[in-house]
Amino acid sequence: MSLTAAEIAPPRDGLRRRISDVLVARHGFYLFLLLLPPLLWLGVVYLGSLFALLAESFFSIDDFSGVVVRTPTLATYAQLFQPANFAVIVRTASVAAIVTLLSTIVAFPIAYYAARYARGRMKAAFYVAILMPLWSSYLVKVYAWKLLLAKEGVIGWTLEHIHATWILDGVLALPTVGGPSLSTSYIGMVVVFLYLWLPYMILPVQAALERVPASLIEASGDLGANPGHTFRSVILPLAAPGVVAGAIFVFSLTLGDYIVPQIVGPSSLILGQVVYIQQGTAGNIPLAAAFSVVPVIIMGVLLTIAKRTGAFDAL
C-alpha cells in the first residue's frame, strides 16, 4: 500500500458523531446543555438560599414569644448598631483586616520565590508544602495550635528553657492584643487564622506573579529602574489582582469563621460566633441573617474601593 494509491475511508458514522453533528450545528443548544447543571445549582440552590437569608434579615423577632414576625422591617438591622453588636462587627473586621495584612506580607515573598525562581523539584515541593496543610482536618490543626500556644505549651516551654520567658510576658502584657496566655489572646487567634488561610493567599499571588513575563522585568531594568523601582512600578501593579483575590479569600474566611475563636483567643465574641449563637441557642434567625449580611456588605465596599484604585487594571 502506498500513499499515492490508497483511498482512506472517512471515520465511521456512529451515534456519537451524529450527536456531535447536532451540537456543532446548534451552538446555543450546546451552551444550554453545558450550563444547565451549574445554573440549576448556582441559580436555585446557591443564590436562592442566599436570597432567603437576605429576606430573613428584614423580618424581626417577637421579644416575648420568640416567634419570627414576617413583616418587612429594618428594626433587625438597627439592632446591629447597638453598642454590643457593633463592637462585634468592629472587632471581627479588625481581626480579619490584620490577618489579611499579615498574610499578604508573609505570602508575598513565598509566592515570589515560587513564581520566579523555583523550578522542577523545588516547584513540586512548594506545591506540596503549601497544599499539604489543607489535606488534614481543620479541627486537628486548630487544636494542635491550641496546644502549641497554651500556657504550658511548646512555645512557653521552649522559651522557659532558653530563659526567654520575659519576651512572652512582654508580648502578653500588650494592651488589647495580649492576655493571660497566647492561646487566650488575640495574638494567638491571629496566628491560627494566619496559618489556616495562608495557602489561599499564596496561591493566587503566585499565579499572578507567574503571569508577569520575565521580559517586562528585564525591560524595566533596561530602562534604568533598579530592582526596587521595578518591584513597585511593574511587579506589584501586575500582581495586584492576585493580591486582591487572596485578600478576598483571607478576609472573608476570617469574617465568617466561628470555630477558631471558640478554641483560641479571648472570650469576646467574633461575628461568626454571634451568627452561630443567634441562629442556634438564641433562636433569633433574623438577627443571625442580618449579621451574615455584614460580611457581604464589607466585601462589596472593599471590592469597590479596590476597583477604584485600579487594582484590577492589569486583568
Next chain:
Amino acid sequence: MVGAMSANTSAAVSFSGVARHYGPVKAVDGVDLQIAPGEFFAMLGPSGSGKTTCLRLMAGFEQPTGGSISIFGEAMEGVPAYRRPVNTVFQDYALFPHMNVLANVCYGLTIRGMARAEREELGREALALVKLAGMEDRRPAQLSGGQRQRVALARALVVRPKVLLLDEPLGALDLKLREEMQGELKGLHRTLGLTFVFVTHDQGEALSMADRVAVFNEGKIVQVGSPEDVYERPRTRFVADFVGSSNVIEPATTAAWIGTAKAASLRPEKIAIVNGAAPADAIVVEGTISEVLYHGAVKRIELDTTTGHLVAAVASASAGEAGPGSKVRLAFPRTALHLMDSA
C-alpha cells in the same frame, strides 16, 4: 561604511573572549567582537547559535562566564542592566500592560526623575518619530503588533541610549509590515546616528539593513564582514549555506573543474541555462530538472547533475517553460566558484 576597529577604546561595544556557559551547554563560546560607534551591526544565526545570548550579555541580563565586555571603553563586569548606557527593543516588545502608550514611552524618563511636562513632551516627540502621534492614551492591548513594535522602539529611543539593541524586533510582523519597518529602522539609524545592534535569524533582513554582519553558529562567530563579504565570499560551508542559499561544491568536483581540491560555494543566481554554445571560459554541467519553484521575478530550478544536486535561480523571463524531467545544460563562469576554508 565603517571599517574594523583597531583599539578597544574606540569601539561602541567590544567583546573579548566572551563565553556564557550553562553547565555543559556553551551558549556563547569565546566571542571576540568590535562594534564601531554609529554602526548598524547585525548578529545573524540560526536559533540556539548564541546571537541572542550575546545581545543579552550586552544588555546586562546575563553575565559572561568568561572574557570581558566593554561599552564605549567602559568595562561592564558586574554592571547591572539598569546602569548600562544601552536600551533594548524586545522580541515580544515587553510593553507594560498596565500603562498607556505615553506612560510606557516615558517610563525611562520617569525613572530619571524628569518633570512630568518635560518628559511627556519628549515622549510625544518620540511617538511622532515612530509615527504613532495620537495614540498616547491607548493601552498596549489595543494596538496591533506593528504599533506595539513602534512603541517599544520609541520607549527605548527616548532615553537616548548609546547603543540600541534590537532582539528580532521584526520577527512577529507580517511580511509587508516587516519590509516597511526595515526601511524605517534604517532611516532612524541614519537620522539618529546611534549604534544599532540587531539580532535576526533572517539573512535577508541582515543583508539589507546592516553595515556589518556577524554570522553565528554553535556559540561562535563564524564570519564578520560587510553584507557583500559575507554573501559573496563565505568563509565556511555553514555561512555559504545559511546566508542565502548556496550550492556547496565538494573538493573532488572543484578539483575536476578548476584543479583546486577545496570546497567552493556557488550562488544559484550565477548559474544560467544555456541552449546554444556556452561562453568560452564557462563550466558547463548537464542535468535533469527535479523541481521548479516560481518566486515571481525569479524561478528556482532544482537539478540533479552528474556532480550532485544543484540549485539555479534564473530570471523568470529567461527561464523558459522547462519543467521537471527536462534535460538542460547549465553554465557558470569559473570566477563564480568561491573557494572556502575546508570547514
